[in-house]
Amino acid sequence: MADRDIQMNVNGLALKVNSGPGRTLLSALREDLGLIGAKDGCSQGDCGACVVLLDGQAVNSCMVLAPQAQGRDILTVEGLAENGVLHPLQRAFGETWAFQCGFCTPGMLMSCYALLSSNDEPSREEILTAISGNFCRCTGYQAVVKAVQQAAAEIRASSSGDGEQGRAPA
Amino acid sequence: MSTPQYVAPESLEDALRIKSESGADARLVAGGTDLILRMRDRVFTPKLLLDLRRVPLTAISCTAGEMRIGSYATLSQILAHDEIANLFPALVEACRPFAGPPIRNRATIGGNIVNASPAADLVPPLMAYDANIVLSSISGDRELPLAEFFTGPGQTVIEPDEILTEVRLPLMPPDSAASFIKLGQRRSMAISIVNLCTRLSLAADGTVATARIVLGAVAPTPLRAVAAEAVLAGNDITTALLDEAAQQASRESMPISDVRASGSYRKRMTAVLVRRALSAAWGELGRNNSNG
Numbered sequence: 001m002a003d004r005d006i007q008m009n010v011n012g013l014a015l016k017v018n019s020g021p022g023r024t025l026l027s028a029l030r031e032d033l034g035l036i037g038a039k040d041g042c043s044q045g046d047c048g049a050c051v052v053l054l055d056g057q058a059v060n061s062c063m064v065l066a067p068q069a070q071g072r073d074i075l076t077v078e079g080l081a082e083n084g085v086l087h088p089l090q091r092a093f094g095e096t097w098a099f100q101c102g103f104c105t106p107g108m109l110m111s112c113y114a115l116l117s118s119n120d121e122p123s124r125e126e127i128l129t130a131i132s133g134n135f136c137r138c139t140g141y142q143a144v145v146k147a148v149q150q151a152a153a154e155i156r157a158s159s160s161g162d163g164e165q166g167r168a169p170a
Numbered sequence: 171m172s173t174p175q176y177v178a179p180e181s182l183e184d185a186l187r188i189k190s191e192s193g194a195d196a197r198l199v200a201g202g203t204d205l206i207l208r209m210r211d212r213v214f215t216p217k218l219l220l221d222l223r224r225v226p227l228t229a230i231s232c233t234a235g236e237m238r239i240g241s242y243a244t245l246s247q248i249l250a251h252d253e254i255a256n257l258f259p260a261l262v263e264a265c266r267p268f269a270g271p272p273i274r275n276r277a278t279i280g281g282n283i284v285n286a287s288p289a290a291d292l293v294p295p296l297m298a299y300d301a302n303i304v305l306s307s308i309s310g311d312r313e314l315p316l317a318e319f320f321t322g323p324g325q326t327v328i329e330p331d332e333i334l335t336e337v338r339l340p341l342m343p344p345d346s347a348a349s350f351i352k353l354g355q356r357r358s359m360a361i362s363i364v365n366l367c368t369r370l371s372l373a374a375d376g377t378v379a380t381a382r383i384v385l386g387a388v389a390p391t392p393l394r395a396v397a398a399e400a401v402l403a404g405n406d407i408t409t410a411l412l413d414e415a416a417q418q419a420s421r422e423s424m425p426i427s428d429v430r431a432s433g434s435y436r437k438r439m440t441a442v443l444v445r446r447a448l449s450a451a452w453g454e455l456g457r458n459n460s461n462g
């Protein structure tokens with residue numbers, strides 16, 4: 001009945017947050033752990049700006065109570081780059097101009113990362129479904145589709161042998 | 171504000187004991203996608219939050235003539251389940267336009283039912299397939315038709331010491347087809363303006379043996395349009411008969427006006443959409459038969 005001390009593995013690190021059960025995972029990440037990549041857009045599950053991975057699945061961290069994450073694996077946008085090298089998905093977002101203001105981007109990246117983890121050749125439809133819970137108010141979605149397809153191609157190339165460096169999704 | 175205690179018991183027995191001791195003071199947390207908003211709005215102020223994620227309530231299995239779905243099965247689990255897709259396709263159709271993946275990864279079938287929203291998307295298909303639910307308490311289980319569960323918006327017959335543990339779907343007779351339709355403001359991330367499910371099961375002579383027409387978001391609870399079902403039962407299907415049933419279903423609806431749509435729009439769309447769903451189910455029966 002760990003009421004106040006909640007332990008979770010965030011981006012590979014075992015961390016403790018001291019949190020009352022009424023608090024959300026999003027506020028624990030942002031306020032206690034200083035991981036401010038996930039954004040608080042609507043606080044009610046509608047916009048997707050707060051999406052992180054919980055045991056490998058995309059979730060709205062504003063709709064997860066901190067104790068629901070007890071003992072579980074959390075991946076946030078801060079965990080995508082490795083040793084200062086951007087994940088192929090992050091690079092593709094930059095190269096295809098898949099964001100303008102960038103507010104939706106951390107959540108968008110995590111939804112796309114979750115998709116690529118189980119599907120390294122997603123169709124346009126599958127990509128649109130994967131980001132159907134992520135609202136972008138300035139760039140739109142076409143560039144995101146392009147970015148995901150570009151990243152997927154790169155990941156396939158690098159996992160089929162000699163390709164460039166870059167971490168394939170877990 | 172006093173913060174609730176949070177407990178994640180290891181077994182159903184422990185959970186049922188806590189429920190019997192604390193009653194309505196202890197509230198279940200499943201996905202939390204309804205609960206968190208209601209706690210924030212102070213609609214719910216539980217003293218204790220009971221998280222059953224360590225209790226094995228997520229299993230989906232097909233045994234002895236029925237499909238059993240644990241109350242903590244998520245929308246994503248149902249959407250990915252091939253046997254459900256084969257046997258109860260309208261249930262999967264209702265999962266598809268439900269919110270988006272991050273909510274579907276959390277939201278559970280049990281939460282969708284117990285939350286008792288008149289617009290809950292899983293309820294019309296479940297009722298069209300004659301689902302039963304199992305309510306468990308420390309003194310035992312009771313099984314009842316889902317159609318008898320709801321008493322009003324947010325209101326059900328669940329007792330303070332009970333937990334919804336399982337949803338049971340009887341296998342459909344041969345020559346059955348069902349169709350779910352959701353009308354929302356967009357394809358994803360929209361609460362239904364109207365949602366509904368129709369099912370037709372044919373007798374050997376081709377007449378309608380069983381008809382189900384279940385309407386959502388047009389009454390205080392999900393509603394079986396029983397008079398419209400009676401229009402169909404025992405008859406040969408014709409387009410005129412389907413028209414009549416759809417008009418009758420619309421007469422049985424009692425929608426309110428709210429932020430999403432006016433009552434008169436809902437009532438008119440009920441006729442249109444019931445007609446469309448009946449045609450779809452009928453069309454599928456035709457295809458099944460011609461395929462042999």
Ligand SMILES: Cc1cc2nc3c(=O)[nH]c(=O)nc-3n(C[C@H](O)[C@H](O)[C@H](O)COP(=O)(O)OP(=O)(O)OC[C@H]3O[C@@H](n4cnc5c(N)ncnc54)[C@H](O)[C@@H]3O)c2cc1C
Nearest residue numbers: 045198200201202203204205269278280281282290291334
């Ligand atoms: C952005 C967003 C989009 C949504 N879109 C849709 C949609 O398209 N269609 C739709 O129908 N709904 C939608 N919802 C509503 C919600 O996601 C669903 O109703 C969901 O199925 C609730 O399940 P949950 O596991 O999250 O329930 P919770 O929030 O955990 O629980 C809901 C209620 O049921 C009780 N409860 C839960 N499980 C049990 C149990 N086993 N026994 C007894 N009591 C229990 C809880 O105590 C609580 O009162 C949406 C919600 C959000 C935030």
Ligand code: FES
Nearest residue numbers: 041042043048062
């Ligand atoms: S902040 Fe969580 S979905 Fe908008």
Ligand code: FES
Nearest residue numbers: 100102104136137
């Ligand atoms: S880039 Fe501005 S909201 Fe998406």
